[in-house]
Amino acid sequence: MSDITDLGVAALRDGIRSGAFSAREVADAFIVRVSQARQLNAFIVETPEHALAAAKEADTARAAGETLKPLAGVPIGMKDLFCTKGVQTTAASHMLEGFKPEYESTVSQKLWDAGAGMLGKLNLDQFAMGSSNETSYFGNVISPWRRKDGGNAALAPGGSSGGSSSAISARLCPAATGTDTGGSIRQPAAFTGISGIKPTYGRCSRWGVVAFASSLDQAGPMARDVRDCAIMLEAMAGFDAKDATSLKLDVPKWEDGLNPDLRGKKIGIPKEYRVDGMPSEIEVLWQQGIDWLKDAGAEIVEVSLPHTKYALPAYYIIAPAEASSNLARYDGVRYGQRDLPEGANLQEMYAATRAAGFGPEVQRRILIGTYVLSAGFYDAYYTQAQKVRTLIAQDFEKAWAQCDLLLTPTAPSAAFALGEKSADPLAMYLNDVFTVPSSLAGIPAMSVPGGLDAGGLPLGLQIIGKPLDEQGVLNAGLAIEQRAGFTARPEQWW
Amino acid sequence: MSVDTATVKKVASLARIAIDDAAAERLVPELNNILGWIEQLGEVDTSAVQPMTAVIPNTLRLRDDVVNDGDMRDAVLANAPAGEHGFFTVPKVIE
Numbered sequence: 001m002s003d004i005t006d007l008g009v010a011a012l013r014d015g016i017r018s019g020a021f022s023a024r025e026v027a028d029a030f031i032v033r034v035s036q037a038r039q040l041n042a043f044i045v046e047t048p049e050h051a052l053a054a055a056k057e058a059d060t061a062r063a064a065g066e067t068l069k070p071l072a073g074v075p076i077g078m079k080d081l082f083c084t085k086g087v088q089t090t091a092a093s094h095m096l097e098g099f100k101p102e103y104e105s106t107v108s109q110k111l112w113d114a115g116a117g118m119l120g121k122l123n124l125d126q127f128a129m130g131s132s133n134e135t136s137y138f139g140n141v142i143s144p145w146r147r148k149d150g151g152n153a154a155l156a157p158g159g160s161s162g163g164s165s166s167a168i169s170a171r172l173c174p175a176a177t178g179t180d181t182g183g184s185i186r187q188p189a190a191f192t193g194i195s196g197i198k199p200t201y202g203r204c205s206r207w208g209v210v211a212f213a214s215s216l217d218q219a220g221p222m223a224r225d226v227r228d229c230a231i232m233l234e235a236m237a238g239f240d241a242k243d244a245t246s247l248k249l250d251v252p253k254w255e256d257g258l259n260p261d262l263r264g265k266k267i268g269i270p271k272e273y274r275v276d277g278m279p280s281e282i283e284v285l286w287q288q289g290i291d292w293l294k295d296a297g298a299e300i301v302e303v304s305l306p307h308t309k310y311a312l313p314a315y316y317i318i319a320p321a322e323a324s325s326n327l328a329r330y331d332g333v334r335y336g337q338r339d340l341p342e343g344a345n346l347q348e349m350y351a352a353t354r355a356a357g358f359g360p361e362v363q364r365r366i367l368i369g370t371y372v373l374s375a376g377f378y379d380a381y382y383t384q385a386q387k388v389r390t391l392i393a394q395d396f397e398k399a400w401a402q403c404d405l406l407l408t409p410t411a412p413s414a415a416f417a418l419g420e421k422s423a424d425p426l427a428m429y430l431n432d433v434f435t436v437p438s439s440l441a442g443i444p445a446m447s448v449p450g451g452l453d454a455g456g457l458p459l460g461l462q463i464i465g466k467p468l469d470e471q472g473v474l475n476a477g478l479a480i481e482q483r484a485g486f487t488a489r490p491e492q493w494w
Numbered sequence: 495m496s497v498d499t500a501t502v503k504k505v506a507s508l509a510r511i512a513i514d515d516a517a518a519e520r521l522v523p524e525l526n527n528i529l530g531w532i533e534q535l536g537e538v539d540t541s542a543v544q545p546m547t548a549v550i551p552n553t554l555r556l557r558d559d560v561v562n563d564g565d566m567r568d569a570v571l572a573n574a575p576a577g578e579h580g581f582f583t584v585p586k587v588i589e
């Protein structure tokens with residue numbers, strides 16, 4: 001059945017439960033689709049046997065009349081930043097090429113415990129550093145979308161979760177895990193016309209996730225609609241004693257709690273998110289989003305988040321600083337690549353290993369991070385950035401006195417062509433302007449598709465919520481989804 | 495603040511990443527571009543705030559002081575680039 005791969009997580013889960021099709025049929029259909037889409041370079045490693053094993057367990061359980069697990073037989077993609085026992089985990093870096101973890105990350109284990117199967121490890125920007133999936137050691141991921149001008153310029157799927165966004169929008173998997181440090185779930189979701197949510201910091205365990213910036217990293221789901229994101233997030237979230245920043249709270253029933261009726265809700269529109277040079281199509285979409293939320297019963301209020309413009313520079317001090325610390329572990333001693341030039345001593349081994357193992361963007365960020373943390377500069381840069389971070393978080397807290405949720409665009413443009421922005425790191429960093437503030441504040445935020453631009457490419461709307469209010473964020477997302485009627489999909493050229 | 499080639503090489507040394515002179519020279523304008531941009535944080539009056547150290551208020555949990563992990567030497571060594579007799583091996587350190 002070729003249309004099995006058009007189904008989302010909820011439909012696949014329900015169809016397997018009801019016996020409309022077998023989990024085996026589902027796994028087979030997606031495995032074939034994955035194998036036919038290698039041009040997209042979305043997967044670093046394909047693991048059909050894992051998906052088939054999960055399918056077999058689901059079909060056996062159903063035949064025995066057992067209650068099926070929440071995601072029984074649903075095949076998904078796993079961003080190659082999550083350690084998967086016995087399966088290569090690279091963080092898209094040469095440094096970890098060939099590395100097979102001896103343990104499973106908490107988030108991926110929870111998904112397997114819920115009955116899901118793994119189609120493969122998805123490509124990403126190296127060590128999650130990037131906004132276009134152009135920094136992977138294993139090559140760029142290509143978006144399945146093309147501009148409707150008839151040209152065939154390869155487009156960026158967004159980043160860092162570019163393999164995830166590309167695979168979902170190309171129907172290679174109904175859902176995938178992503179991680180979001182400064183926008184790496186939301187921006188790729190916006191670029192490819194899918195949905196993705198970054199939960200409150202601490203909702204999902206970071207144990208077993210290759211660390212980039214520990215005070216910012218959050219795992220989250222990416223899927224084609226809000227309900228699927230809610231289902232995935234329920235399976236992924238939860239307290240983990242092995243993560244010191246994990247929130248000791250029950251996981252809410254986000255799927256059951258979905259309610260697109262926004263009467264009584266106030267939606268804030270932050271005026272500082274109206275940036276110079278923003279394409280008018282994004283303004284138009286934003287206004288459209290406002291109208292949709294009004295239609296859903298919400299009251300709209302204008303709010304101010306005065307420190308917004310300092311969020312990006314603060315992020316590009318804090319994240320590289322934390323990265324320089326986290327990536328210090330890659331020294332060629334205990335795991336990963338080792339480069340041992342003839343006659344090298346230990347220090348030379350470290351330096352050679354790290355020069356050979358890390359790509360240019362990773363090295364750039366480690367150097368920035370090292371510099372801003374170095375003696376004499378620590379207070380001027382890092383401490384100052386941490387203080388600005390407090391101000392940014394306070395801006396949101398003050399806004400919650402006037403509204404329950406915020407609505408903004410997700411990204412300042414639609415997807416650009418691969419190579420278009422890779423020459424200037426700063427131009428690339430500006431992609432994160434709308435997503436970074438909520439990352440710094442640790443609050444939940446989601447992107448849902450709003451429409452297409454004149455070039456036929458997806459544009460996303462972002463909903464930001466109070467700490468722990470993923471339900472509010474999902475509900476507003478659902479209200480938009482129901483009114484946006486986004487059914488566009490990339491035309492298969494691969 | 496801006497960097498010169500010597501500073502880039504010093505920072506690279508702190509970060510234990512080998513870069514040659516040509517690479518260091520190339521990095522100077524790249525890093526200065528980024529550093530120049532982040533300078534604007536100096537405009538912000540932060541006299542009234544503390545640095546943010548906890549994203550979402552939380553307490554650091556304590557656990558009982560018992561050994562509940564370990565005893566998995568082979569797994570720990572499984573990905574070692576070089577190992578002998580149950581140890582990771584590295585180039586000689588003692589002069």
